[in-house]
Every structure is written in C-alpha cells, then in structure tokens.
Amino acid sequence: xxxxxxxxxxxxxxxxxxxxxxxxxxxxxxxxxxxxxxxxxxxxxxxxxxxxxxxxxxxxxxxxxxxxxxxxxxxxxxxxxxxxxxxxxxxxxxxxxxxxxxxxxxxxxxxxxxxxxxxxxxxxxxxxxxxxxxxxxxxxxxxxxxxxxxxxxxxxxxxxxxxxxxxxxxxxxxxxxxx
Amino acid sequence: xxxxxxxxxxxxxxxxxxxxxxxxxxxxxxxxxxxxxxxxxxxxxxxxxxxxxxxxxxxxxxxxxxxxxxxxxxxxxxxxxxxxxxxxxxxxxxxxxxxxxxxxxxxxxxxxxxxxxxxxxxxxxxxxxxxxxxxxxxxxxxxxxxxxxxxxxxxxxxxxxxxxxxxxxxxxxxxxxxxxxxxxxxxxxxxxxxxxxxxxxxxxxxxxxxxxxxxxxxxxxxxxxxxxxxxxxxxxxxxxxxxxxxxxxxxxxxxxxxxxxxxxxxxxxxxxxxxxxxxxxxxxxxxxxxxxxxxxxxxxxxxxxxxxxxxxxxxxxxxxxxxxxxxxxxxxxxxxxxxxxxxxxxxxxxxxxxxxxxxxxxxxxxxxxxxxxxxxxxxxxxxxxxxxxxxxxxxxxxxxxxxxxxxxxxxxxxxxxxxxxxxxxxxxxxxxxxxxxxxxxxxx
Numbered sequence: 003x004x005x006x007x008x009x010x011x012x013x014x015x016x017x018x019x020x021x022x023x024x025x026x027x028x029x030x031x032x033x034x035x036x037x038x039x040x041x042x043x044x045x046x047x048x049x050x051x052x053x054x055x056x057x058x059x060x061x062x063x064x065x066x067x068x069x070x071x072x073x074x075x076x077x078x079x080x081x082x083x084x085x086x087x088x089x090x091x092x093x094x095x096x097x098x099x100x101x102x103x104x105x106x107x108x109x110x111x112x113x114x115x116x117x118x119x120x121x122x123x124x125x126x127x128x129x130x131x132x133x134x135x136x137x138x139x140x141x142x143x144x145x146x147x148x149x150x151x152x153x154x155x156x157x158x159x160x161x162x163x164x165x166x167x168x169x170x171x172x173x174x175x176x177x178x179x180x181x
Numbered sequence: 182x183x184x185x186x187x188x189x190x191x192x193x194x195x196x197x198x199x200x201x202x203x204x205x206x207x208x209x210x211x212x213x214x215x216x217x218x219x220x221x222x223x224x225x226x227x228x229x230x231x232x233x234x235x236x237x238x239x240x241x242x243x244x245x246x247x248x249x250x251x252x253x254x255x256x257x258x259x260x261x262x263x264x265x266x267x268x269x270x271x272x273x274x275x276x277x278x279x280x281x282x283x284x285x286x287x288x289x290x291x292x293x294x295x296x297x298x299x300x301x302x303x304x305x306x307x308x309x310x311x312x313x314x315x316x317x318x319x320x321x322x323x324x325x326x327x328x329x330x331x332x333x334x335x336x337x338x339x340x341x342x343x344x345x346x347x348x349x350x351x352x353x354x355x356x357x358x359x360x361x362x363x364x365x366x367x368x369x370x371x372x373x374x375x376x377x378x379x380x381x382x383x384x385x386x387x388x389x390x391x392x393x394x395x396x397x398x399x400x401x402x403x404x405x406x407x408x409x410x411x412x413x414x415x416x417x418x419x420x421x422x423x424x425x426x427x428x429x430x431x432x433x434x435x436x437x438x439x440x441x442x443x444x445x446x447x448x449x450x451x452x453x454x455x456x457x458x459x460x461x462x463x464x465x466x467x468x469x470x471x472x473x474x475x476x477x478x479x480x481x482x483x484x485x486x487x488x489x490x491x492x493x494x495x496x497x498x499x500x501x502x503x504x505x506x507x508x509x510x511x512x513x514x515x516x517x518x519x520x521x522x523x524x525x526x527x528x529x530x531x532x533x534x535x536x537x538x539x540x541x542x543x544x545x546x547x548x549x550x551x552x553x554x555x556x557x558x559x560x561x562x563x564x565x566x567x568x569x570x571x572x573x574x575x576x577x578x579x580x581x582x583x584x585x586x587x588x589x590x591x592x593x594x595x596x597x598x599x600x601x602x603x604x605x606x607x608x609x610x611x612x613x614x615x616x617x618x619x620x621x622x623x624x625x
Contacts, residue, residue: 081504109409117549119529119542119571120388120616121436121449122498122505124412125461125482128433128451132459150459151411152433156386156404161357163569163590177409 063099064178070095074176076134077169080115083129085137093134096176097141104144107180110134112152115168120154127152134174207352207374207594207614213604214251219339221247222256222281226299227266227288235289235321239299239328243285245373246332246346250580251603253339256281268302273309281306285335295321301331303338313338325375345578348372349620351380351390351399352594356612364612367401369419372576372619374607380419385410390616393439396623400427400437400446414448427466428473431455436485440492444468447476447486447495463497465512476514485529490536496520498528507541507554521554523561529572533579538599540564540573540582551584553599564601574619575599583607585615 063069073092076085085093100106112127131150139145160167223244228234247253262279265271266288276284287301302314313334319327326347333344349369356364362384370377381387386404393400399417404410406429414434417424428434432452439446446466450473451459463476463486477483481501488495494511501508505528508517521527524545531540536556543552548568554561567586574583581603583596588606592613596605608614 116569118505118526118544119485119498121484122482122500122528124433124435125451125484125500128459128461129482145456151409153386153404153410156388163587 062181064181071099074178076130076174076176078130078172078174080117080168080172081126083126083133085133090137093137094141097138097143100138100143100147101141103181104147105180106147106178108148109177109179110148110150111157111175111177112150112154113157113171113173113175114155115171116155116158116163117168118155120156122154124152124154124156127154130172130174134176207370207377207607207609209249209374209596210606211249211251211603212606213602214254215598215602218252218254219282220256220280221253221283221285221335222261222276222279223247223285224261224264224266224287225258226286226301227264229288229290232291235297235324237324237328239287239289239324239331240285242325242328242373243332243335246329246344247335249373249605250336250344251598251605252336267300268304268311271304273304273306276306283312283335283339285331287331292318297321297324299324299327299331303335325371329371329373342580343578343622345576345580345619345622346372348577348623349396350574350583351392351618351620352609352614353387353390353616354609354612354614355592367399369399369620380417380422381424386412388412388616389436390618391437391439392618392620394441394443394621396620398439399618400439402435402437414446416446432457432459433461438485438487440465440488441490442492447488447497449484449486463495463510465495476510476512477517487530487532489532490534496530496532496539498530507539520556521561523552523554527552531573531575531582533575533599534577535579538579540575540599542571542573551582551597553582562601564597564599565595565604567595570595572616574617576619577622583617583619585617 063071066072070092076089110131112131114123114127128150131152135148135150138148158171160170223240225240244255248255262275265286267286284304284306285301289297289299292298297319298316299319300316303312305312317327329346332346336344350372351369354366354368365383365387366379367381367387367390368377369380380399383403383405388402390399390401397418399419401415402412403415404412406413412433412435413426414428414437415424415426427446428448428450430450430453434450436449437446445468448464448466449461450464451461460480461482461484462478463483465474465476479501481499483497483499486495486497494509496507496509498505499508504526506519507521507527507530508519510517524543526544528542539554541552542549543563549570550563551565551570551573552561552563570584570586572585579599581596581598583594586593586595592615594607594614594617
C-alpha cells in the first residue's frame with residue numbers, strides 16, 4: 003500500500019522539489035537511490051499524475067498515532083481526581099469526536115494505585131472516570147454516549163510497589179465500545 | 182484472669198520464627214511471641230486400640246495451636262522427659278526439672294467402627310494438680326476438630342479467655358501467569374491453615390468476603406457480570422456452594438457486611454439506576470423481605486459498613502471531611518458521628534466481638550498500618566509496621582487480628598494480637614493472598 007504512495011512521492015518531487023525541505027520520513031524513505039526514468043528527449047512534458055492513496059491505507063483517527071484521539075489514557079496525581087491541564091486538548095478532541103459521531107459509544111474506566119483500601123479505591127477510581135466524563139459532556143459529547151466504571155486498584159498495568167508503577171496505575175482509560 | 186507463673190529462667194521470646202503445618206496451604210510463621218510465654222509439655226497421646234491408631238497426631242495439633250497463639254511455648258517432642266498417658270503415670274518432679282509449667286497428657290481408644298474416645302488431662306506441674314480433664318467422643322473425620330476443642334479448653338483454663346482454635350478463615354488468592362487470564366480463588370480453611378477448600382474460582386476480581394454470624398454463609402463481591410467485568414454482591418452457602426445474587430445495580434455493588442442477627446446485609450451501592458449520578462452510599466438489605474433501605478446520603482464516598490454487636494448502629498468509612506475517616510450512624514439513620522481523628526486517614530473499620538474496640542487501616546501520610554481505637558477511652562494504637570497493611574479482621578475471641586500485608590514483594594497474610602505483642606506471617610503457597618475474614622465461633 004505504501005509503495006504506491008512512495009512512487010508518487012519519488013516521481014514528482016524528484017523533478018520539482020530538489021532543495022525543498024522534506025519530512026524526515028520522506029528523507030528516510032528516499033535513502034535508497036530512486037531509479038527514475040530519464041524522459042525521452044522529445045521535448046514534450048511528461049504526463050505525470052499523482053496517484054491518490056486508496057482509502058484503505060488511511061488510519062482511523064482512533065487508531066492513528068498522529069491523531070489527538072489516539073491517546074486514551076489520562077493520568078492523575080495521588081489521591082486526586084482533577085484533570086491535569088496537559089490532558090485538556092486530548093479530552094476536547096474526544097468530545098469533538100463523540101459530538102461528530104453520534105453513534106459512537108465509550109466506556110471510561112477509573113483506576114487507582116494500590117495504596118489505600120480496595121473498596122475506597124473503587125470509589126476514587128469512579129471519581130476519576132466521572133471527572134473525565136464531565137469534561138467530555140461540557141465540551142459537546144452527549145451523556146448517552148458515555149458509561150463509567152471503576153476497577154479501583156484491581157487492574158494495575160504495572161505491578162511494582164514504587165511511584166514509577168503507581169503513577170502509571172492512577173489513570174482513566176477511554177474505551178470506545180462503538181465508533 | 183491469667184494464671185501468673187513467671188519462671189525466672191524464662192527465655193525472652195523476641196524473634197521466634199518457625200514454620201508449622203508443613204502440609205497446609207497457608208504456612209503460619211510466628212515472628213514475635215509474648216515474652217514470658219508459658220512453657221507447656223504436650224505428650225503424644227497413647228493408643229489403646231483395638232485396631233490401627235488414627236493417622237492424625239492429636240498432640241501435634243494441640244502443640245501447634247497453643248504455640249501459634251504466641252502465649253505458650255510448647256516443648257519439642259525430643260525434649261519430653263517421659264510419655265505418660267494419664268495421671269497415674271506422671272512423675273511431677275521430673276517435669277519440674279525439665280522446666281515445664283504445664284503438662285498435657287492423653288489417650289485414645291476405638292469406639293465403634295469409625296469412632297474414638299479421646300481423653301486428656303491438663304496439669305499444673307508445680308502444684309502437681311489437675312486443672313482440667315475431659316473425655317470426648319469423636320468420629321474419624323472430626324479428630325482435628327476435637328484436637329482444636331482440647332486446645333480451646335487448655336487455652337481458656339490457663340488464660341481465662343475463650344480459645345479460637347476451632348474457627349475458620351476465608352481469604353482470596355490471586356495467581357497471575359503470563360499470557361493467561363488471572364485466577365482468583367475464594368478459599369475457606371481452618372484457622373491453622375489446614376483443610377482449605379475453594380469456595381469460588383474466577384478469572385475476574387473477588388473482594389470483601391464477609392461471614393454470616395452462624396458461619397454458614399459468605400457474602401462477597403465478584404466482578405463477573407458483563408463483558409468487561411462489573412461488580413455484584415453475592416451470598417453463598419459454604420457447605421453446598423449454592424449462591425444467590427443480592428445486588429446487581431448499574432454502578433458498584435460492594436462491601437457487604439452481615440448484621441449480628443443474620444437477617445440483614447449492609448452494603449455499598451453507587452447507582453440504583455443507570456442514569457443516576459454515581460454516589461457511594463450505605464444501604465441495608467433485608468434478606469427476609471428483600472427490601473433495600475438507604476442509610477447514608479452524602480456526596481462523599483461512604484463504604485465498608487460494619488455492624489456494632491448490638492445491631493443498633495453501623496460504623497463505616499467516609500471521606501465527607503476530605504479524607505477517609507471512620508463514622509458511626511444509628512441504624513435508624515441519624516446524623517453520622519466521626520470517630521477517628523488520628524493521622525491523615527482511617528479506613529475499613531472492623532468491630533471487636535465485645536464491641537469495645539475498632540481496628541482499621543490507618544495512615545499518617547506514609548504507609549498504611551493496622552490501628553486500633555478503644556471506643557471508651559478514645560485511645561488509639563498502631564499495631565503493625567508494614568508499608569501496605571490492610572483488611573483487618575478480628576478472631577471471634579477478640580485476641581488476634583488477621584490482615585493482609587506485603588512482605589518481600591509478595592502479598593501475604595499476617596496476624597497480630599490485639600495488644601500488639603504477638604505477630605505471625607502467613608504466606609500462601611502460590612501467588613498472592615489477601616482479604617482475610619475470620620469466621621465466627623462455629624457451633625457444631
């Protein structure tokens with residue numbers, strides 16, 4: 003799939019874009035010496051049309067690492083459930099996605115680190131999930147598109163007993179159950 | 182009252198680590214014993230036949246029980262100076278010389294095709310008097326329980342307090358293996374770790390086991406509902422495995438706790454209807470008329486309700502003041518009263534059987550430890566020294582608290598006496614163990 007795109011990139015800019023800045027990706031891919039047919043010396047302009055990449059090669063925004071909504075984990079400080087500023091843009095993007103895709107459904111999971119008691123942590127995890135939900139609905143998502151659930155400290159992603167593990171476990175996870 | 186006999190030659194028991202019950206799934210290691218624990222000699226019981234003697238060594242079970250309480254120091258078998266089986270064979274001066282304060286002897290005979298009669302006698306070595314003696318019938322399958330019964334009698338005779346050796350514990354284990362679903366198991370075992378049986382096994386989370394007052398049922402939380410796992414409260418009859426779902430409301434259903442008369446369950450529900458705003462509050466469910474009554478209504482997280490022994494009030498955790506603290510509310514539902522003020526947070530209360538103390542998880546900003554609050558004097562004491570101690574549970578005689586802790590990066594159980602002097606560690610054979618619940622006295 004990428005090859006077609008690659009050819010389009012190489013055939014055109016090889017003639018037109020010498021000296022232009024190119025993205026590292028294009029540079030890297032251009033490393034092997036491109037074999038370019040020299041135009042026959044007829045004086046006529048070569049008839050070159052860029053080939054549109056087929057739709058299948060485009061990633062869905064939820065799966066595209068370049069897209070804001072690719073990020074689906076929000077981290078929290080110890081004992082806190084307020085949303086940190088660094089996650090606002092991501093949440094706004096999710097809100098926009100939900101607003102533009104009325105059939106999309108999401109579950110927000112709340113999680114805690116292992117400190118504190120299990121049942122209390124289920125409550126705290128739910129506060130985190132609810133805080134995320136609140137931002138999303140304020141920014142345009144419908145409450146009907148979102149359900150929340152808490153797993154407290156029961157589903158850690160890191161099993162260590164130090165802050166580096168705890169920090170990764172204090173999170174809200176956005177799970178799209180329908181796109 | 183405790184019979185005081187301080188032997189001046191007594192060895193101070195600071196750190197005594199030995200492993201009992203090699204065949205048990207839970208290995209109980211005493212890490213600290215009471216200084217001045219009574220030296221007691223428990224002599225292997227004689228066998229009078231007819232027929233083969235039973236496999237179970239009753240005297241070993243009694244020795245282990247008494248040693249595990251931390252208040253006795255049983256003789257090793259090789260240090261027994263003689264093997265009497267009743268008072269006619271006892272030569273007290275020899276026992277005095279060997280350093281025993283107390284002596285237990287006994288014998289067994291067959292009675293009927295599958296039965297025995299077990300006789301034992303307890304002596305005060307210095308006074309050369311008998312303190313207790315009983316003859317107890319037993320079936321083959323009941324021998325362990327008769328041994329525990331004898332330990333109870335000895336313990337009560339010598340300390341003035343009822344023993345809790347014929348009790349059980351429930352606990353949850355978790356085994357994680359790479360590329361496999363996690364395996365949660367809810368177990369019930371004898372208090373000495375023997376006879377463990379799986380009550381429930383699941384690939385989803387199991388939490389908060391709670392015994393019914395008659396010891397026949399366990400209530401617990403299981404995340405088995407739905408595709409990704411949602412929590413519901415169940416009760417299950419331990420002997421038969423029959424289970425009943427009690428609460429499956431759209432939000433969280435958790436922290437079940439049986440009322441002292443067994444007729445109700447206090448529990449936590451966060452959302453009665455799917456579109457409700459979530460709010461963790463205490464409810465009381467009547468098992469007879471199946472009616473649910475709301476007890477607290479506050480935006481704070483209210484959880485871990487437990488009943489006072491008179492059934493008139495419920496003690497629970499709430500963070501309505503900012504951080505988790507312990508509160509008390511009458512079952513009629515008046516305004517809750519805050520009970521804890523020590524440290525930064527207090528959570529997960531449990532009430533001592535006499536209703537006079539509350540054990541809890543306590544933090545002062547650092548680690549989490551088990552603390553105990555005496556209600557009348559308001560005196561608070563920290564009992565443990567782990568970094569992540571949690572889920573305390575009282576023995577039904579109020580003498581010990583079993584709890585979950587982390588040791589060498591493993592989640593294990595531990596126990597501490599309510600005065601903090603005796604300490605035990607109880608690792609599970611595989612994986613981690615947590616959420617212990619000590620059964621009530623079991624009436625057979």
